[in-house]
Amino acid sequence: MTVIFFTITSFSKETLSDTFTVGFRSDWYPPLYFKKGSPDTGIYVDILYEIGRITGDDFKKKYYHTPRKYEMFEENLIDIEPGINPAWRKKHKDISIYTIPFGRAIDVMLFRKGARFSVKNITDLKGKNVGTVRGYVYPGYMEYFNYGRIKRDDSMNEEQLLRKLIKKRTDLAFINKTVAQYLISLHHYDCEYGNIIGDVEIMFRLHISKKYALERLNKALKKLLENGTIDKIYAKYR
Structure with missing residues (x-):
């Protein structure tokens, strides 16, 4: 029993689902995302939903003015920032990792x-x-x-x-x-x-503390790209 307990614990972060806080700007940016309280979702939210269906992860939306959003990420109070190219966040490269590209x-x-x-x-x-x-x-x-x-x-x-x-x-x-x-x-x-x-290509930016989740998020994104789900999401808003 002791061996089984440690085996499960050692793999828990990689196998169990998580709740991630996703930071959005407080002003809307349709159709990439919509303002807080809107009945619409947007491209980034729809993609995260589809990722969650595969990985079991939950993505909690938070809205901030842009400077505050940067601060929250630096303080590890935001886990994910959607639709980012690494060139836009050079000052934060030490705390940032990125998924595979999902769009442009x-x-x-x-x-x-x-x-x-x-x-x-x-x-x-x-x-x-x-x-x-x-x-x-x-x-x-x-x-x-x-x-x-x-x-x-x-x-x-x-x-x-x-x-x-x-x-x-x-x-x-x-x-x-x-x-x-x-x-x-x-x-x-x-x-x-x-x-x-x-x-430029765009990706999901993750805080370095969530590096353990990168592989499963990338696997989910790759599946959604290959089966055409992401193309359908983009097409829905054209």
């Missing part, structure tokens, strides 16, 4: 229908009013924004960003394509896609 974050130029213009290089945006989201960093464009070579017009979120574009308050917008597809379909906006300005 593709940022595009978006225009009103009929108002698209050719952008062969960044200088073609000189004098243009570019819609952006406050606090977001746009690699390759920041120097032009900072020195005023391109006018940056910040919005609080993507919903406001699109409204400004449709109302002709901006010439174009920089936006995540998945988010744009959802909002355009929801509001029946007439828009045209332009150049891709960013394309």
Whole structure:
């Protein structure tokens, strides 16, 4: 009996399910996730649900303003942050591990229908009013924004960003394509896609203390990718 007891205990973390705290921004980011209290779920929540069906794990949602979310992760009070590329969290690499990629974050130029213009290089945006989201960093464009070579017009979120574009308050917008597809379909906006300005893989970021769960989460994600479940989740919100 003693031998059996120690055998079970030594493998308990790897074989038993866990409850993980997942940190989301307090403002909504549809369709990737929705604000607290919304009847909608979102892509990241749906994927976590499917992972839980395989692993038995439970994922508890918590919502914070972005700076507080970073602090909570550093303090090991958040276990998982969804939809992250390691390049975005270089300052936290010592406490972070990542699952296999489950999707891509593709940022595009978006225009009103009929108002698209050719952008062969960044200088073609000189004098243009570019819609952006406050606090977001746009690699390759920041120097032009900072020195005023391109006018940056910040919005609080993507919903406001699109409204400004449709109302002709901006010439174009920089936006995540998945988010744009959802909002355009929801509001029946007439828009045209332009150049891709960013394309990176996204993963679930885990606190290093949860390293023991990485293998089973990766196995579940691999299964969901191979059987088409994740593709179906993304397609549901287009």
